[in-house]
Amino acid sequence: MATQKTATKEKISQSDYTSLLELSNYLGLDAVQFTKKMEEEEQEEREKMQKGFNSEMRSEAKRLKTFVTYKSYSSWTPQEMAAAGFYFTGVRSGIQCFCCGLILFGTSLQRLPIEDHKSFHPDCEFLLGKDVGNIAKYDIRVKNPEKKLRGDKAKYQEDKARLESFEDWPFYVHKVSPRELSAAGFVFTVEFIEARRV
Template identity: 30%
Template sequence: MKSEERRLRTFQHWPDSAPVSPTDLAAAGFFFIGPDDRVECFCCGGVLYDWFAEDNPLAEHKKFFPGCPFIQGQNIGNQQMPRAGEIQDCVDGQFLGMLQNLGMEEAIIEAQPEYPEKVTEDGRLSTFLNWPAYAQVSPESLARAGFFYTGQDDYVQCFCCDGSLRNWERGDDPWVEHARCFPRCQFLLQSRGRDFVNSIQDTYLDSPESNICQPENPPVIPQAPALNTEEQLRRLKEERVCKVCMDKDVSILLVPCGHLVVCAECAPNLRRCPICRGVIRDSMKAFLS
């Protein structure tokens, strides 16, 4: 997404009611992720939404994410849009020729899969030889949705985004769970499209979180050796440091996932938990003794 033109192409489904121009947003480093008017910086990953007509995207970017290398003017490879009449496809914020024939796949972030050796569906399916009999979802449907079997319980992982899922129940749809837990997976977006992912996110936004969503990597089963007092104190200190700024102590409890991993200054800028990637619907002040 270092190309301004490529960022601009992601706004194919930008809502007509949004008062800010996609051209200005792309120039300010943002690309469209949805739902609604959510955009994300290609450089720092900052997310902004709820735009007003008087908002200046570049000024808002600098206000909320002043440490972004793009905002600071560092050479991070940004490719500006050709100017001086080379692009004539924007009229009153609506796109014409440039987006009429654009497939959704062209608007998805390019990234290398985490497990390139499992890119093929047959390759993923071959990992399910010891799939437990109690698991209620078929290996075929899991492999088709991008997952391979880890060999632990009913843990599966996506070959592309490395997201892991478990605790499968009868009736679970691997595509739906993939979209609900890991909505930014490139394979998912390429296979089902952003509209499908957004619809799943909207459907489950106000629903209780399922225990099927897991952190990106399954837990390590072998028990770790006992830690000495000094190491315990060091780890305890690390656990109390904000996982976003890595500076201030954690003080905000995220709802509904319950993770206590961010400070009061970083929490307002988050829409998803940095640990489990679950949607943040509320937060509360935590007091550590």
């Protein structure tokens, strides 16, 4: 599974060293050295943290709540961060994507959280709009599968057809096996993350 990334030692630097050098010359102090040291410490924290998909943080509202204790002079709002897939880790100013596990410490006046997310992890399946189980804040799920299911009823009388309906069974519903469900007479309706008896 592409999102199930194991611990990697990827280096993330959000700093623009060219402008830091200019700033150092202007202020007469070494902003480059200071930032390098800070980034090294952040890198150490990053390597200690849990990696990969975090099913617990699929809900945008839940991610937003984690920012209650977020104390930072950030130019990013909690709303922007939660919408971009991030939740607050509680370690320094670290925020992490629930899907790809990207951890960011810095915020940028020039860029939005979604832009930094894209530039470091363009392959994040949440960013690519795939069904990774994100529950958007304003996501309203209309439950009306009756019409479709009535037509499919005959088709799904066979176990093989029912099993095939689970082709798109989301990987985050890992506790239930499609084989057991189809044998018990269930089909998977892709509109909703639920199984229905036919």
